[in-house]
Amino acid sequence: MEKFDRLTARACPLPQPNINTDAILPARFLKWPREKGLGSVLFQDLRVGADGKEDPAFPLNQPMWHGAKVLVAGRNFGGGSSREAAVYAVYDYGFRCVIAPSFGDIFAQNAVKNGLLTAAVSDADASEIAAAVTADPARDVTVDLAQQTISCGNRVYGFAIDPVSKNQLLNGWDDVDLTESYRQQIEDYRKVDLQARPWAPIGRR
Amino acid sequence: MMMHAMRQSPSTLFDKLWSTHEITRREDGAALLFVDRHFVHEGSFHGFSQMKGRGRKVAEPSLTFGVADHYVPTHDRDKPIANPEIAEMVRKLEQNTADNGVTLFGLRDPRQGIVHVVGPEQGLTLPGLLIVCGDSHTSTHGAFGTYAFGIGASEVAHVLMTQTLWQKKPKRMRITVDGRTTAGIAAKDIALSIIAGIHADGAQGHAIEYAGSAIRALSMEGRLTLCNLSIEAGGRCGMVAPDATTFAYLKGRPYAPQGALFERAVEDWSRLCSDTDAEFDREVTLDAAAIVPVVTWGTTPDDALPIDGLVPDPSREADEARASYIRDALDYMAIRPGMRLTDIAIDRVFIGSCTNARIEDLRAAAAVLAGRTSKVPGLVSPGSSLVKQQAEQEGLDRIFTDAGLEWAESGCSMCVGINGDLVPEGERCASTTNRNFKGRQGRGARTHLMSPAMVAAAAVSGHLADVRPLLAGRKV
Numbered sequence: 001m002e003k004f005d006r007l008t009a010r011a012c013p014l015p016q017p018n019i020n021t022d023a024i025l026p027a028r029f030l031k032w033p034r035e036k037g038l039g040s041v042l043f044q045d046l047r048v049g050a051d052g053k054e055d056p057a058f059p060l061n062q063p064m065w066h067g068a069k070v071l072v073a074g075r076n077f078g079g080g081s082s083r084e085a086a087v088y089a090v091y092d093y094g095f096r097c098v099i100a101p102s103f104g105d106i107f108a109q110n111a112v113k114n115g116l117l118t119a120a121v122s123d124a125d126a127s128e129i130a131a132a133v134t135a136d137p138a139r140d141v142t143v144d145l146a147q148q149t150i151s152c153g154n155r156v157y158g159f160a161i162d163p164v165s166k167n168q169l170l171n172g173w174d175d176v177d178l179t180e181s182y183r184q185q186i187e188d189y190r191k192v193d194l195q196a197r198p199w200a201p202i203g204r205r
Numbered sequence: 206m207m208m209h210a211m212r213q214s215p216s217t218l219f220d221k222l223w224s225t226h227e228i229t230r231r232e233d234g235a236a237l238l239f240v241d242r243h244f245v246h247e248g249s250f251h252g253f254s255q256m257k258g259r260g261r262k263v264a265e266p267s268l269t270f271g272v273a274d275h276y277v278p279t280h281d282r283d284k285p286i287a288n289p290e291i292a293e294m295v296r297k298l299e300q301n302t303a304d305n306g307v308t309l310f311g312l313r314d315p316r317q318g319i320v321h322v323v324g325p326e327q328g329l330t331l332p333g334l335l336i337v338c339g340d341s342h343t344s345t346h347g348a349f350g351t352y353a354f355g356i357g358a359s360e361v362a363h364v365l366m367t368q369t370l371w372q373k374k375p376k377r378m379r380i381t382v383d384g385r386t387t388a389g390i391a392a393k394d395i396a397l398s399i400i401a402g403i404h405a406d407g408a409q410g411h412a413i414e415y416a417g418s419a420i421r422a423l424s425m426e427g428r429l430t431l432c433n434l435s436i437e438a439g440g441r442c443g444m445v446a447p448d449a450t451t452f453a454y455l456k457g458r459p460y461a462p463q464g465a466l467f468e469r470a471v472e473d474w475s476r477l478c479s480d481t482d483a484e485f486d487r488e489v490t491l492d493a494a495a496i497v498p499v500v501t502w503g504t505t506p507d508d509a510l511p512i513d514g515l516v517p518d519p520s521r522e523a524d525e526a527r528a529s530y531i532r533d534a535l536d537y538m539a540i541r542p543g544m545r546l547t548d549i550a551i552d553r554v555f556i557g558s559c560t561n562a563r564i565e566d567l568r569a570a571a572a573v574l575a576g577r578t579s580k581v582p583g584l585v586s587p588g589s590s591l592v593k594q595q596a597e598q599e600g601l602d603r604i605f606t607d608a609g610l611e612w613a614e615s616g617c618s619m620c621v622g623i624n625g626d627l628v629p630e631g632e633r634c635a636s637t638t639n640r641n642f643k644g645r646q647g648r649g650a651r652t653h654l655m656s657p658a659m660v661a662a663a664a665v666s667g668h669l670a671d672v673r674p675l676l677a678g679r680k681v
Binding site: 016017018020022023026027028030031033034045050075076079080081082083084085087102103104105106109110113114162163164165166167175176178179180182185186189190193196197198199200201202 | 225228229231233234235237239241248250251254259267268290291293294329331333334339340341343355356357358359360362363366367368369371373375405406409410436439441460462466467469470473504505526530533621622623630640642643644645648649
């Protein structure tokens, strides 16, 4: 997994609340293998109308936000399903950080596993950052994970992230390797647990 | 040096489940938890790919179960799957489970069904277990006093390889519903009323425990519906402390412990409840007697209102962001501000999904439909093939088909639409499912969520309708 420490990049505003995982990646694309890349269908039904034409008003369709690596979203971004492919779509498109007042729990957990930072700010700060980058799209923002700050123009905003996710992003930890180092503890746990919960393993069919 | 015996501090049901599964805890607070059951489905292929990419196999095949549900056809099961992409999804699950010695409730298995219906039905879901699945509605299994939650593909891969998972401990929320619900009120009405009250992100970061006399009075089917919808309030998981209802449901289930081991289990399970003085990070209470049948009008599940209500008017909304959301939702749903919810005409109905397709749900819908005709087409997809069989034994299938609805095979079907069962663009569907998101049941599809009885009421009325008058003189 790619580490995340500091990022300076263009930020695209998408301030609607409740952009759920179906909006991020409609279910019909869930069959796509990861190798295919899911960036091309990110927000597909928001970006492209039923007539197959791109909606020129949708921020991602506007040339000034091409190449943005930060997304500034509304409350409850990524609520809904557990589809990790929603994170793949955001990441494959090129985003490395989503700023929003709150995130769906599973989305946020999936994001960390893929090196995508979910930075939680207050409603007011999210609106202010969205307004600033809307007013001046060429303005870069700087996201510093160690400091937990977002610099935008002459303003610096703090953001929240739980220490577990922060650690993982900063270190680019591989969960599986880490877990393997606890193999003995897992074995010990299972011995004790079998005594405590003899009914927990699978019974007869 | 032992000063004096410390009284163990009172703990919640969730605390007990958490500590039972904790193998170790890191300094940053993340704990490594043991996973008792792992369910995989067609959509789990990303997790299997990650595992294979590391040259690994499933660590604990006996604790891993495959269920074909998300992509399976609900028609013509005797023929090969017509759509090659869908056929490939089902085939991949068969291959991945076979390669790893994992039991599969596959397309043609008589026990096949929706994973969150099959787990409880087979006795794989037990109180005190930790269950994960790459599906957000895994919260369903919490109905048994189980710590159950949805995970993404990377976590699926981790569980496949290690049978463990790193987690940070959620906060604890208790939702207490006391009193008696009135006639015609289902678990779905309780759940949607809760979600409308606390909002779609109201339980984010929390493990929910449902408590109170109205919850105790629910059957296992009702508790499963309630816990299923925890994720629609943003909750990490939802749970109900196990009791006599739980134990009676589990006794004799194929994979449940048997004989003396079952008795021992019941003894242990009886202790799975929150201590009297246990503290929660957040408490919410609801009066059961005040709950009425509800329907959703908008594009998130918290857009739920009593059926006798009016569609919200954005011009009466003080908060501009909220007004803008309402305008957008009404535009998508093609309904007018201030119109009566009962004036919303529907094009079709769907009865199905992990939320509301258990035998009790089918009985509730059939009780309304019996001797009546649906004014719109509709699809009924039972929660599992065994539920289908039981419903047919009870003659429910005839009630649905006599009313003009289609009786299909079991799967996720029109709830997520990826097996090809879609609501056509622009059509409006009264649905027993869990998400009314834009495009959820198909591109441009308009979804109104409600209980199975309310869907049946909408079917016979041709518009959203209060089920209560339709129940007069009927045995329900």
